[in-house]
Amino acid sequence: METxxxxxxxxxxxxxLIGEAAAKRIDETVHNDPIKQKFGDYAAEAVFGMFWGRPGLDMKTRALICVVSDTAIHAWPELKIHLRMARNEGWTEEELSEALLHMGGYVGLPTVREALLVARDLFAEMRAER
Structure with a gap:
């Protein structure tokens, strides 16, 4: 681990943002090889340490921005992670679903459909974890 x-x-x-259990799971399954470990180190340093740690926006707003941007660029694995963060920061399933539906007029219904499928599965997963 680089610092x-x-x-x-x-x-x-x-x-x-993601919760202890999810962070541990990602570290053990995604960042468990040398290449992905370097990526995880960089993300911790640059993305979370610098971007998420900046003043000016609260974490709840930053999480919604990530949900919207992931949807717009079709980053489905990242969307799952950022939806979890958004839920953990206080956005409700209803609010996030509505934000995704609102995007239909801007990024297209097929994109929103995929995002809603990711959201449906993640929300069910999070409910089962409780």
Whole structure:
């Protein structure tokens, strides 16, 4: 694990956003090889430590921005992660579903359909975890 000035801050923010269990699961299954470990280190340092740790927007708003951008660029695995973060930051299933539906006029219904399928599965997964 590489460290830089924002690494620990970033790891703490990531754990807060995604939850301890999900962070551990991702570390054990996604970031468990040398290439992905480097990616995880970079994400902790640059994305979570620098971007998410900036003043100016609360984490709840930042999470919604990620949900919207993931949907717009069809980043389905990232959407699942960011939907979890958004739920953990206080967005309801209804609010997130409505935000995704609202995007239909801007990014297209097929894209929104896929996003809603990701959301449906993630919401069910999160309910089962409780």
């Amino acid at each position: 830089g000035p924002n690494s620990e801050k970033g790891r703490a923010i990531r754990r807060k």
